[in-house]
Amino acid sequence: MQPRPIRALSSPQVRPAPERNRTTRSLAALSLVKMAPSQPQATRSGAGPTDAALVVAARGGEAWAQEALFRRHARMAFGLAHRFLPRDLDTDDLVQDSFLYAFQRLASLENPQAFAAWLGSIVVRTAGKRLRRQRLLTRLGLRRFEPIDLDAIVSRAAPPDAAAELRALYAVLEAFPPDERIALLLRRVEGFEIPQIATYMGISQSTVKRRLGAAEARLARYSRGELA
Amino acid sequence: MPLSQHVQPDLSDARLARVWGGVKGRLEASPPRRASGWVWASVSLGCAAAIAAAGVHFLVPRGSASGSALENAALETASDALSVTLLDGSTLSLDSRTRVQVAGGNAQAVALNVARGRVSCDVTHRPGRSFVVRASGVEVRVVGTRFSVQDDLRADGARVAVIVERGVVEVTSARHPGQVTRVAAGQTFSEWVPTEPPAPSETSSSTAARTPSAPPEVLDKPATPEPSSSSEATRAAHDLTSREMLDAANSARRAGDARGAADAYEQLLKKFPTDGRAGLAAFELGRLRMDRLADMGGAVQPLERAVRLAPGSGFREDAMARLVTAYAAVGRGADCTRARDAYLASYPAGVHRDSVARGCGSP
Numbered sequence: 001m002q003p004r005p006i007r008a009l010s011s012p013q014v015r016p017a018p019e020r021n022r023t024t025r026s027l028a029a030l031s032l033v034k035m036a037p038s039q040p041q042a043t044r045s046g047a048g049p050t051d052a053a054l055v056v057a058a059r060g061g062e063a064w065a066q067e068a069l070f071r072r073h074a075r076m077a078f079g080l081a082h083r084f085l086p087r088d089l090d091t092d093d094l095v096q097d098s099f100l101y102a103f104q105r106l107a108s109l110e111n112p113q114a115f116a117a118w119l120g121s122i123v124v125r126t127a128g129k130r131l132r133r134q135r136l137l138t139r140l141g142l143r144r145f146e147p148i149d150l151d152a153i154v155s156r157a158a159p160p161d162a163a164a165e166l167r168a169l170y171a172v173l174e175a176f177p178p179d180e181r182i183a184l185l186l187r188r189v190e191g192f193e194i195p196q197i198a199t200y201m202g203i204s205q206s207t208v209k210r211r212l213g214a215a216e217a218r219l220a221r222y223s224r225g226e227l228a
Numbered sequence: 229m230p231l232s233q234h235v236q237p238d239l240s241d242a243r244l245a246r247v248w249g250g251v252k253g254r255l256e257a258s259p260p261r262r263a264s265g266w267v268w269a270s271v272s273l274g275c276a277a278a279i280a281a282a283g284v285h286f287l288v289p290r291g292s293a294s295g296s297a298l299e300n301a302a303l304e305t306a307s308d309a310l311s312v313t314l315l316d317g318s319t320l321s322l323d324s325r326t327r328v329q330v331a332g333g334n335a336q337a338v339a340l341n342v343a344r345g346r347v348s349c350d351v352t353h354r355p356g357r358s359f360v361v362r363a364s365g366v367e368v369r370v371v372g373t374r375f376s377v378q379d380d381l382r383a384d385g386a387r388v389a390v391i392v393e394r395g396v397v398e399v400t401s402a403r404h405p406g407q408v409t410r411v412a413a414g415q416t417f418s419e420w421v422p423t424e425p426p427a428p429s430e431t432s433s434s435t436a437a438r439t440p441s442a443p444p445e446v447l448d449k450p451a452t453p454e455p456s457s458s459s460e461a462t463r464a465a466h467d468l469t470s471r472e473m474l475d476a477a478n479s480a481r482r483a484g485d486a487r488g489a490a491d492a493y494e495q496l497l498k499k500f501p502t503d504g505r506a507g508l509a510a511f512e513l514g515r516l517r518m519d520r521l522a523d524m525g526g527a528v529q530p531l532e533r534a535v536r537l538a539p540g541s542g543f544r545e546d547a548m549a550r551l552v553t554a555y556a557a558v559g560r561g562a563d564c565t566r567a568r569d570a571y572l573a574s575y576p577a578g579v580h581r582d583s584v585a586r587g588c589g590s591p
Binding site: 048049050053054056057060062063064065066067068070071072074075078079081082083086088091092095096099100103104153154155157158159162163165166188189190191 | 229230231232233234235236237239243244246247248250251252254255258471502503504505506507508536537538539541543
């Protein structure tokens, strides 16, 4: 079984090592691998391979490891995607795009054991891009606005107060700028703290606070009937 | 509890399968690509689970006779193997604990120095292009072939071995100037290069006699020795990576050596119980024992392990179906029923549905 080559470098960005520092620089010049000694990953009995083991196998071109990662984390990804883009077709597309992006860039994941959180951040950022594109297309008249079916989103088993909060939120979210919408969903629905939101969105904590502040203020104006 | 628990998508197996099919199809259509920056540097630093082979492309500038980006580059592996593919399709495969220095790397000339370990080269013939591999003073000049060069360093010297699988290479040695040895497919060139003692002026003791190097050998041996017996597979196993062990086991299985293959899969599972390949090895072991070694009882444990180790694998359905058969064959009725129900729940439209449904002999 030959290791499958993975396209990782492009020639124009590779620089030859300077003569005076051949050994050290040469290792860095092509970013060639000096792999750490393998550490056997302990697994709980019956838990199967760790994410780290699956990531490493997937990097090696093992298709079964990619599928294993997909099946292990699909529910999480679908859940996140659904809460950002509640329409089924949008959700499926977002999940597909996110996994594709993750598998194509698996080599850039520095901590293979953090695959789940990394994937989550990909879903969040890809959702942001989609929402921005949808908003632009809607403004340009190239996309028909479709209101969210609140009955379909909120579980029938949800307690009344939770259902009311979710309905109130989703009823107005379509009108929010995408970045505020995402920050608000991560805070109110996912229950993330500021640092986690910052990591998932790839922004600073102060930016998260600013966006959350704006989103909460907008939400308050909607609840007071100041905005339609 | 977060509100997210009340906003959940309706996820069916069919929906998961459809989305996975889309991901898989697009992955096959477009291979993984580099993220920004130095991908492999960021991967190698602090990577604690490097157990699979990885591959890297580096590009030889087309038609460039000037110094290239490859000049002075080094390839080094620790416990992993590494493969590198050149633009012309030639590939270099480094075994674990190997270091190769690229002394020259442009479209017209590729020169590699093997500092230690083993590199296998599958070289595309290009007229006018020089491809040379050097190890401890032994130089291998390539025309278009598949071969490997191994530099086995020891305290008192190095054993350099050149194994040619296809084509012909010419080998010269600094210790036998003027002598060119042609090594053809199926032959192995081997030379012992003793460690040179320090020059007399550098030592405080009396002059040490130089030990003449033994003449090189060209041996008619298979380029890729195959495990012909279970004991050979077992002895060799302790030095191999999981990938190599799986390759050896698969080769033995394809060659018809069921016992040798089974032993090799077992060794892999013992040595790398949590490796990414362990699930597949367990499945293959279970299959061999069922189909070729008439050992239904011995197939149960590896099949159970395959199901447990690789929950999302492509062979999981087969493994679960085979478990039903194995349990039934050894008279474990309760386990058979449980496995049958598990299969039917996981794969209601599975390819083995009908046989599994009848597999335990009772509804």
